[in-house]
Amino acid sequence: MKSHAKAVVIGGGVVGCSVLYHLTKFGWTDVVLLERSQLTSGSTWHAAGGMHTINGDPNVAKLQQYTIQLYKEIEELSGQDIGLHMTGGIMLAATEARFDWLKGILAKGRYLGLEAELVTPAEAAELMPLIDPSQFVGALYDPVEGHLDPSGTTHAYAKAARKNGAEIHIETRVEDLVQKPDGTWRVITDKGEIVAEHVVNAGGLWAREVGRMVGLELPLLAMEHMYLLTDDMPEVAAHNAATAKEMLHAVDFDGELYLRQERKGMLMGTYEKACVPWSEIDTPWDFGHELLAPDLDRIAPSLEVGFRHFPAFQNAGIKQIINGPFTFAPDGNPLVGPVAGLPGYWCACAVMAGFSQGGGVGLALANWMIEGDPGFDVFAMDVARYGNWATLAYTNAKVRENYSRRFSIRYPNEELPAARPLKTTPIYDLMLSKGAQMGASWGLEQPLWFAPEGVSDSFSWRRSTDFEHVGAEARAVREAAGLMEISGFAKYTVEGFGARDWLDTMLAGRIPAEGRMTLAPMLKEDGKLIGDFTLANLSAERYFIAGSGIAEEYHMRWFEADLPDDGSVTVVPHGVGITGLSVAGPKSREILQGLTRTDLSADAFKFMDIAEAEIGMAPVILSRISYTGDLGYEIWCAPEYLRYLFQAILEAGEPHGLKLFGLRALNALRLEKGYGSWAREYRPVYGPLEAGLDRFVALKKEADFIGKAAALGEKEDGGALRLRTFVVEAKDADVIGDEPIWFNGEVNGWVTSGGYAHASNVSVAMGYVPKEIANEETGWEIELLGARLAAQLQKRPLFDPDGARMRG
């Protein structure tokens, strides 16, 4: 074993071997993989080996597409047979609601270039004759699905990496990781030590342990998972003989089953509701090539549905039941990327579908390590989407929920109940008493809308029980005033004598004057958006930033990576250590003026002003800004004042018609103003010009801010896309995001978000289209639930296009 390496990959499952291969493919050949036992000795060896492109998140789907396309390459390069069977697959819907979901999947697939198509139950049964068509209402056929040999595939990655120069050491367990003062890592194994610039945690079932070596509690948990293999089935033999083809893969969502041919019989697996975690706290180091005891009772309810939906199984003998563990993050997506505060430590963990996702994870991580950027939009699998609130117990509850719902529909208005409430603010109970319907984001309970007694969300793809009440909230803001809690924003204080200069290079906007705020995009080197902040100048050496709540850890990772080490700047994330309220609407000034001595008149406290103030008895930071796009204020305070402030403002607002509003009304309001939001319109694959934020990028400022050269380039060549707002002729459902945008009969863009803009009485979609057609007035349609709806391009915001209300 060598003593030094550029990178050490810990773990020889399919994911570690893919990372190793990609590192060598992109030029890092001084790389070593260490495997505790034999390659595949974690969850990889007993996988069912199924793979598909389709995923609810289009960005993850793209990486799955890449993974499948890669298999030919590694097979050829390594000379290792991976046992690839591209059978195609069929996704079955037994209910109309599920069929609606499949239509959405098909629609997303259009702009990803997927070739899937909807088929009738009879057509599905023709393609896959084990199906009883009377049990289904429709299906989606996807030709790019199949299965492979898990062990052959892992060895193919490994052999290809070795050919490119990598070293692999089996029977070598990493026992500890120690970072040296120069930032390199001592990788301490039972066979000696290697010093490496980079270490990759691809520890699979032991990823938590490899995290704990550096003080990291990664939010992942292994679950037991069962599939059964049948004896040879005559129906399978007949189909093979008649068509010279294998049985298609099938996913039966309502039975929570997946199936495929295995030799001359079938393999049937299930994500059972009565699921069971494995090794909840620690993973035993001596676990290896053994299986867990099967438990037929646990999967019996799913099997019963399976026997009904696929009657031939009633006569099939069970040859073997496989029960093995594999790991999940709370939302089921992988945990990939660097970790704030641990330079050189990389994660490639919680990959629950290694044979669909392993290639994409390897590609993204290798790009990230070598180029400093994953090269794709990987926010959905970024390890930074969780913070230290995602504890072991939180993860346990959420992973169980996710596993048991693996094949369940999640409606756009559905909030999942596990691990809640976790984080609450001091007005949580007050808001509940006012009918707040809560959602959890970044672990924090936040009101979505306020329901009258006896009303709650009924889950649907279509407009639901909340529609009229959210409408009333939105209209109250436009007509009088609304009060909303905004503690869920991320807030940071940037302090120190170097703060101004540092911010000037980190952020693309101008640094505002003291007592002023500005919208400040943050770009990465390639000029793409990695943040959309509100930056406030509180005093010469003290700045306040508000940003997206779900991106706190993500942004801290960017901030920390670039902080000077001379102590001249500190950045403190506040979480809910600072809480906030927003008062918005034409009466908001009058309401607040009654509670403060600060002069709020239009000339004294202008749009984008910020100041320390007192509201009633409470000391606050008061700013004049509102994401509703209306006249409005954001009030930041220590949590101990929040309850008092909430009640004082509610009381003062009552005679003025002030109403509580939640995130759904806020969405309706920002849509009619054309405001984008982080993780929807603003993501690390769009440039500021494309996203319509170019006016906030100070290309002429002196500071050489990160991404300046690329932003100048974007200005010159115009980028590729434009963010646009459309009014959609929707009837009983509104877009939510990821629907295709059609132009003159062809798919030419995608929706990033949408909803009903209640105060304007129209259905709205925002999305990206190619810049060449971005100003075309006619020819637009947006596909929703299987129908193409006429859409009208909006050149100006629907509400207050000149900003008179906002600035007045």
Ligand SMILES: Cc1cc2nc3c(=O)[nH]c(=O)nc-3n(C[C@H](O)[C@H](O)[C@H](O)COP(=O)(O)OP(=O)(O)OC[C@H]3O[C@@H](n4cnc5c(N)ncnc54)[C@H](O)[C@@H]3O)c2cc1C
């Ligand atoms: C029953 C079952 C069916 C499945 N079916 C499918 C399927 O059809 N399709 C699909 O895509 N996925 C399927 N999976 C999931 C799939 O197995 C996983 O996604 C995949 O194996 C994850 O690979 P990994 O490399 O991340 O982890 P692992 O396979 O767990 O590999 C981690 C490796 O790291 C090594 N290691 C850990 N710690 C150390 C250390 N300190 N030092 C040295 N080495 C270390 C381990 O020995 C192990 O070999 C299934 C899983 C199960 C259990």
